[in-house]
Amino acid sequence: MNLPCPNCGxxxxxxxxxxxxxxxxxxxxxxxxxxxxxxxxxxxxxxPQTERWFHVYGCRRWITLQRDTRTDEVL
Amino acid sequence: MTESSQPLxxxxxxxxxxxxxxxxxxxxxxRNQHHPTGxxxxxLGGDCxxxxxxxxxxxxxxxxQVPARPGCVVACTHHAHxxxxxxxxxxxxxxxxxxxxxxxxxVIGQGKSGLAAAELARTAGQxxxxxxxxxxxxxxxxxxxxxxxxxTTQGMLIVHVRQEIIVATGAAELHPVALGNSLAGLMTARxxxxxxxxxxxxxxxxxxxxxxxxxxFEGESNVTAVVVRDDQGLEQHVGCDTxxxxxxxxxRNMLHRMAAGLPGVRVSVVGDAATNSDVPNCPAHGLVCxxxxxxxxxxxxxxxxxxxxxxxxxxxxxxxxxTCQGGVCLPYVRSFLANKGGxxxxxxxxxxxxxxxxxxEVAAGGHHHVTxxxxxxxxxxxxxxxxxxxxxxxxxxxYGDWQAEYWAVREAVSIMDVSTLGKxxxxxxxxxxxxxxxxxxxxxxxxxxxxxxxLLLDEKGYVLDDGLISKISDTRYTxxxxxxxxxxxxxxxxxxxxxxxxxxxxxxxxxxLGAINVTGPLAKELLARAGLEKPxxxxxxxxxxxxxxxxxxxxxxxxxxxxxxxxxxxxxxxxLWRTLLDLGKSLNIRPHGLxxxxxxxxxxGHIIVGQDTDFDSTPRxxxxxxxxxLDKPDFVGKHAVLRTNKVSLDKILCGLSMEGPPPxxxxxxxxxxxxxxxxxxxxxxxxxxxxxxxxxxxxxNDLAPDRVMIDGRPAQRTETPFYDKExxxxxx
Amino acid sequence: MPKLDRxxxxxxxxxxxxxxxxQTSTTAIVMRTAPDELFWLGSPAAPVINDPHAIIEHDTxxxxxxxxxxxxxxxxxxxxxxxxxxxxxxxxxxEVAGLPVKLWIEPRRxxxxxxxxxxxxxxxxxx
Ligand SMILES: [Zn+2]
Numbered sequence: 015m016n017l018p019c020p021n022c023g024x025x026x027x028x029x030x031x032x033x034x035x036x037x038x039x040x041x042x043x044x045x046x047x048x049x050x051x052x053x054x055x056x057x058x059x060x061x062p063q064t065e066r067w068f069h070v071y072g073c074r075r076w077i078t079l080q081r082d083t084r085t086d087e088v089l
Numbered sequence: 090m091t092e093s094s095q096p097l098x099x100x101x102x103x104x105x106x107x108x109x110x111x112x113x114x115x116x117x118x119x120r121n122q123h124h125p126t127g128x129x130x131x132x133l134g135g136d137c138x139x140x141x142x143x144x145x146x147x148x149x150x151x152x153x154q155v156p157a158r159p160g161c162v163v164a165c166t167h168h169a170h171x172x173x174x175x176x177x178x179x180x181x182x183x184x185x186x187x188x189x190x191x192x193x194x195x196v197i198g199q200g201k202s203g204l205a206a207a208e209l210a211r212t213a214g215q216x217x218x219x220x221x222x223x224x225x226x227x228x229x230x231x232x233x234x235x236x237x238x239x240x241t242t243q244g245m246l247i248v249h250v251r252q253e254i255i256v257a258t259g260a261a262e263l264h265p266v267a268l269g270n271s272l273a274g275l276m277t278a279r280x281x282x283x284x285x286x287x288x289x290x291x292x293x294x295x296x297x298x299x300x301x302x303x304x305x306f307e308g309e310s311n312v313t314a315v316v317v318r319d320d321q322g323l324e325q326h327v328g329c330d331t332x333x334x335x336x337x338x339x340x341r342n343m344l345h346r347m348a349a350g351l352p353g354v355r356v357s358v359v360g361d362a363a364t365n366s367d368v369p370n371c372p373a374h375g376l377v378c379x380x381x382x383x384x385x386x387x388x389x390x391x392x393x394x395x396x397x398x399x400x401x402x403x404x405x406x407x408x409x410x411x412t413c414q415g416g417v418c419l420p421y422v423r424s425f426l427a428n429k430g431g432x433x434x435x436x437x438x439x440x441x442x443x444x445x446x447x448x449x450e451v452a453a454g455g456h457h458h459v460t461x462x463x464x465x466x467x468x469x470x471x472x473x474x475x476x477x478x479x480x481x482x483x484x485x486x487x488y489g490d491w492q493a494e495y496w497a498v499r500e501a502v503s504i505m506d507v508s509t510l511g512k513x514x515x516x517x518x519x520x521x522x523x524x525x526x527x528x529x530x531x532x533x534x535x536x537x538x539x540x541x542x543x544l545l546l547d548e549k550g551y552v553l554d555d556g557l558i559s560k561i562s563d564t565r566y567t568x569x570x571x572x573x574x575x576x577x578x579x580x581x582x583x584x585x586x587x588x589x590x591x592x593x594x595x596x597x598x599x600x601x602l603g604a605i606n607v608t609g610p611l612a613k614e615l616l617a618r619a620g621l622e623k624p625x626x627x628x629x630x631x632x633x634x635x636x637x638x639x640x641x642x643x644x645x646x647x648x649x650x651x652x653x654x655x656x657x658x659x660x661x662x663x664x665l666w667r668t669l670l671d672l673g674k675s676l677n678i679r680p681h682g683l684x685x686x687x688x689x690x691x692x693x694g695h696i697i698v699g700q701d702t703d704f705d706s707t708p709r710x711x712x713x714x715x716x717x718x719l720d721k722p723d724f725v726g727k728h729a730v731l732r733t734n735k736v737s738l739d740k741i742l743c744g745l746s747m748e749g750p751p752p753x754x755x756x757x758x759x760x761x762x763x764x765x766x767x768x769x770x771x772x773x774x775x776x777x778x779x780x781x782x783x784x785x786x787x788x789x790n791d792l793a794p795d796r797v798m799i800d801g802r803p804a805q806r807t808e809t810p811f812y813d814k815e816x817x818x819x820x821x
Numbered sequence: 822m823p824k825l826d827r828x829x830x831x832x833x834x835x836x837x838x839x840x841x842x843x844q845t846s847t848t849a850i851v852m853r854t855a856p857d858e859l860f861w862l863g864s865p866a867a868p869v870i871n872d873p874h875a876i877i878e879h880d881t882x883x884x885x886x887x888x889x890x891x892x893x894x895x896x897x898x899x900x901x902x903x904x905x906x907x908x909x910x911x912x913x914x915x916e917v918a919g920l921p922v923k924l925w926i927e928p929r930r931x932x933x934x935x936x937x938x939x940x941x942x943x944x945x946x947x948x
Binding site: 015016026031033049050052053054066068070074075076082085086087088 | 352550
């Protein structure tokens with residue numbers, strides 16, 4: 015699987031480190047509970063997600079991309 | 090002797106046998122009355138498991154796909170269902186080559202439709218790679234990427250496909266499922282044609298072209314008769330030496346099923362591989378899957394136990410899980426289930442590997458993960474240091490005498506290679522803002538020229554790393570991190586700087602700079618000899634030359650003794666190291682390794698993040714509340730620290746001491762026979778004459794027990810530091 | 822095993838806009854490793870940049886070797902999973918032979934650089 019690095023070009027996923035998703039489910043409206051969810055929960059959502067990947071073998075910068083977690087398609 | 094006058098020979102089960110130029114290993118074997126697996130319908134098309142043998146030490150090779158070579162050694166003592174013996178030698182095979190190629194389109198199979206598909210793609214201006222098993226390019230897997238991996242005569246070929254994978258692998262011939270289908274002498278129609286063309290005599294032939302009429306094959310090991318049903322329904326024995334199976338074909342679409350659905354690439358199937366042929370009639374008796382030895386009765390048993398989905402039947406019966414990956418049995422298993430359940434289920438999922446491959450082929454193109462080397466690596470090795478891997482780096486464990494190294498630090502002067510430390514430079518108008526939000530300490534109170542020991546917390550309020558912040562100017566700071574945490578720290582700092590949109594410039598200097606720690610009561614004297622007149626005061630730093638080499642000199646202490654950390658351009662590390670050793674000779678200098686350092690720091694009770702801390706170590710649990718300023722407006726982890734501070738303390742990292750030798754790190758603590766925690770670090774302290782430890786200790790009713798048992802020996806809770814409690818030596 | 826040489830260079834970290842404005846040289850090798858970072862290798866020396874906050878550091882930790890096009894092609898084909906850019910001269914970086922490498926590719930040769938901690942492994946993996 016490849017990821018497009020805007021600085022370096024298309025590279026195998028093994029060149030990157032994954033940045034965890036910090037998105038919080040919209041259903042949580044209580045500010046305190048949102049805090050807890052953000053810090054402690056891993057929600058493993060399905061579908062297109064905005065993700066951060068760190069290009070450790072190349073530019074050593076964070077990149078932001080959209081990936082569908084069901085198909086691995088980079089959008 | 091000319092080539093033509095010397096008969097070509099290969100070795101089958103220890104016997105040299107002649108073969109004819111152009112023979113595959115299988116044809117050569119059949120020419121000499123050998124059936125590689127003892128029986129089963131041969132296809133000569135690479136689809137079935139019946140011609141598997143061990144060739145030149147490689148097991149599970151399809152002999153029909155390998156050209157016979159003079160002297161090649163074939164062992165066919167095993168049957169398809171037997172496990173070949175593992176080689177008894179321990180020799181390591183040379184690494185198989187790997188090659189990478191990039192193309193818009195890959196066409197697998199170069200029959201009529203494959204050739205046409207490749208031509209069409211080329212005409213459209215696409216770059217095309219073609220792979221054909223008949224030309225020795227055997228596709229063994231298709232992976233996301235997309236990558237098509239093939240075994241070739243020159244090693245493994247990995248084709249990176251940008252647009253489309255076209256599967257044109259044709260069709261395989263159906264095998265017979267009936268009693269006696271494991272006998273030798275059975276072959277498909279295409280196989281029979283090939284053997285006849287190769288000049289083999291097949292003897293008396295019976296052609297089976299109607300599965301409905303086939304009752305069984307008879308014979309001891311070789312077929313001697315085929316029993317068929319005639320028009321009146323009566324069984325007829327037909328004597329033969331060869332039964333030719335001509336029951337039609339089934340699409341060879343495994344690679345299509347493997348590739349379908351991979352992201353970022355189109356997958357299509359053309360030619361005979363794309364046909365939607367009818368499945369054969371449901372068999373009544375006989376072996377269905379030869380690889381796993383699954384018969385019709387076994388499928389019935391699986392069905393009766395409630396497995397009705399094809400994917401489940403595959404897993405429950407193991408039909409289709411062998412070396413041919415369903416090449417022979419899949420049409421029959423589908424037919425069996427359609428007959429039982431009324432609907433024809435789609436073929437099961439195909440996943441790599443399509444064929445057995447060797448460990449050398451698995452490893453082709455792979456590389457070991459690198460263990461990093463400091464700029465002093467060669468110097469340590471030349472000094473015969475015992476090197477160990479630690480935190481991702483090669484580090485000197487000792488230079489032969491850890492006790493001498495330890496005492497050099499405590500009583501004289503010593504140097505250590507600490508180039509592995511994470512090092513980072515931050516510059517910009519928002520540098521202070523970034524660090525003040527990132528660290529739980531009040532970075533704004535660090536004065537220019539000063540340094541401070543700091544914890545780095547994650548958003549959960551857990552300790553992520555520790556290190557030093559040093560202020561160079563109002564807009565410029567250097568940071569250090571632990572050796573193992575340097576990459577995580579860079580990710581962390583860059584992520585937050587970007588998320589907050591701050592105006593800073595960041596340079597990771599971990600690998601650019603060497604670092605040497607000069608430590609011991611005579612450290613100042615050594616540096617004076619190296620020309621440093623004004624060494625920095627405790628927790629301050631200066632830029633100055635040491636032995637003529639420009640350095641940034643930090644003053645902190647991990648060993649507990651007077652220490653100076655010299656950061657310098659990587660290229661200068663060996664010269665600086667050697668000069669310091671030369672200048673320190675009369676001071677009885679010697680370098681120390683990690684073994685001595687781990688004792689020195691533990692005597693001081695200094696934690697190592699990652700060894701003494703756990704993933705859930707809060708500043709309170711490790712007794713570092715002093716490093717966290719909760720009256721700061723905000724910092725990463727503050728909310729979580731406030732939250733966890735409301736919960737009663739359940740465990741602490743504390744110091745323990747005991748008589749006698751140290752327990753192993755990880756040893757359990759018990760109180761009244763109950764589990765009470767575990768040791769994270771333990772060492773015999775030469776200067777204290779006892780064992781000192783750090784350990785996680787469970788509290789009961791907010792109280793920590795004073796005495797615990799470790800491996801049946803008592804240990805006493807002890808305030809840290811164990812040695813030089815006032816820290817007078819480091820601040821000297 | 823090819824001999825590895827040290828390639829001292831200057832690393833400049835500044836704003837992308839200021840780095841975009843740097844006049845490249847026909848003699849020096851200029852590698853844009855990231856939007857906010859640039860490597861300057863060779864003479865003339867790197868130009869002065871109008872950014873008081875810029876980080877400009879002389880870095881002595883990069884080592885490497887020049888490979889002929891033929892050697893480079895063979896090495897890349899055996900060890901690189903991604904496709905090199907086709908323009909010349911061109912800078913590229915990524916994983917080759919399991920190492921984080923920086924490549925400077927000219928019509929007739931290619932410079933392979935790694936930081937010193939990877940040097941011994943580069944030497945072995947260039948064989
Ligand atoms: Zn990149």
